[in-house]
Amino acid sequence: MSDYSCDALIIGSGQAGNPLAKALAEAGQTVILVEEAHLGGSCLNYGCVPTKTMLASAERMHQVCTADALGIRLGGVAQVDMPAVVARKDALLEKSRRGLRESLAPKHDNITVLHGQAAFVAPRKVRVQETATQTSEITAKQVFINTGTRAAIPDVPGLADVDYLTTTELLDVQEVPEHLLILGGGYIGLEFGQMFRRFGSRVTIIDTGSQVLEREDDDVCECLQTSLEADGIEFFLDAKARHVSRSAAGQLTITLDTKHGERRLHGTHLLVATGRQPNSDQLNLAVTGIKTDEKGYIQVDSRLQTNVRGVYALGDVHGGPQFTHLSYDDFRVVRDNLLHQGPRRSAKQRPLPYCVFTDPQLGRIGLSETQAKDAGVAYRVAKIPLHILSRAQHTGQHTGFWKVLVGADDRILGAALLGPEAGDIMTILQVAMAGRLRYQQLQNMVIAHPIWAEGLNVVWRDLK
Incomplete structure (x- = not known):
């Protein structure tokens, strides 16, 4: 076992944790950054960067297929080379990951990067399981939790027994799904649904709500749904999945309860996009006294400090709207309050701009x-x-x-x-x-x- 002590321990290499590590290091603090998987968090690895890269391929495919409307005669049938689409995405990911690694360490002498699963053993003491046989214990003056979220999987009978996909797995598929079923009509389900429809899949989106993007105004939801239906996407709203199964031949079946009675839908692939849950459940927060809400999101004040002195939570793990730009602003809030003189900065009542990258x-x-x-x-x-x-x-x-x-x-x-x-x-x-x-x-x-x-x-x- 290795023992470390530092001024700042950052758990999670996301859009708030990485710039905070650099800012604290440049201010002369010793920083240890712990990451369980790839550096970069959700945005870089399975969020904005890969999805918007593949959406660009789908948009280009749509432009090719609709070129006739602008007087362009291409001839022949356009085809999607899915391995090439994924390879382009992977190349950009690797470039981004490499640039991030180089910007953290060894460029910054005050930053140490450890890979492994972190769990608290005391309020400001963490054990990191780096390998099956190697652990490290870190004692820090301040701790910053930036562990993000993961796909929330609904409790649907039979779902655990079929090889369903989350967005992470769907980003790596090497073939265009014949019929993609999507549980969830939020922005993730809509973006992926239109993407794969334009790649050539038949797409069916299922949601328990009465409209897509239920937090938006009715005219927004109606216009967007009508546009997606014009693309050929099928919707089942006010529908609850009651059972999921897969036949010996590989066919997926979802049984729905709808206002018109029971419906059975058949498909080849299933994407679960019903929301997110915080990655706080493996941190052993019980030994720290850090408060969470009923869903596991860490509770923070306007300065992003938890109820335990010297422990902060940044990014999606503290709940609220989950956007990369808000996570980055969390970094600015903490940086300015800890390192800069001047008025205190707050994470409350700030602007909330966002985009849904449909067409x-x-x-x-x-x-x-x-x-x-x-x-x-x-x-x-x-x-x-x-x-x-x-x-x-x-x-x-x-x-x-x-x-x-x-x-x-x-x-x-x-x-x-x-x-x-x-x-x-x-x-x-x-x-x-x-x-x-x-x-x-x-x-x-x-x-x-x-x-x-x-x-x-x-x-x-x-x-x-």
Whole structure:
């Protein structure tokens, strides 16, 4: 057994842990970073980087298949080379992992990286199982938990007996599934569903809710579902999986309880995308007294400190919206509060921009219309269909709309944008919100023609 002591112990090499390790090391602290699997956390290894890389391949396939609509005659039948798609993704992953390894150690003399499973033996003492025979014990002045989440597997009879897939495994498939069944109509299920539909799979999405993306406004959900159905995706909503089985010939069968009675669906592959659960259950938190909620998410205050002095939780493991950019902001909150002079920084009440990388893309910032109603906030709605924009007419990308909420003071409260480059347009609105601009300043701004952002001149036309 090896014994270590350090100023800072970081458990988990995610989007908050890695930059924090560098910042603390550059401030002169000795840092030990423990990672059970690959450096980089979920975003790099099985989240944003690999999924958006493969989504780009699916988008290119769609452009090829729909080129006729723009007068391009390609001839022949386009085919997906799935091993090549996966190989491209893997090459980018390896490049990113290599760059991260080199940036942590040995570049930083104050950082030691250990690989293994970490578990607490005291509030600021951790044992790391590096191999079957090698363990290390680390005593630290401060501990930062950044262990993230993993796929939550629902308790469906028979599910454990079939070789279902999570997104991690589906990213490595070497063949296009003939018929992909997806449990879960959230953003993960929709992104993967459209991706594999465009690769050539038949896709069926099953969800217990009455609409996809149940936290979004009804008009957003309806438009997006209609668009995905036009792509050929089949939906079963208000449906609960009652049993899963696989025949000797390899056929999957899911038995559903629906409002129209029992339904049986057959497929070749099954993706489980019903949510996430925190990787806190193997940390032996009981010996520390660290509080968690009923789902296992670590409870923190506005500075991301747990109820145990000197122990922090960053990223998805403390619950709330699970996005890479929020995890990175967790790093900034902790860094500024520990290392920088000035006003205390808070992780509460911060902006929540996010995108769903379907086609049409969804960009969201601030209040939705439903949230404004529920909170009793006075608002007006500026909304236009995408097809009226010049750029939409030029490109043939007509599906979607822009909706912006405006307060009584003419300042922007929030936005939901469905269409090409929606995330980038949403970010322009986020900047306007941060600067407390009134909508008239965007309405009268000189914007280059004909780009998508020109719609910021137009979207207010029917605002009362």
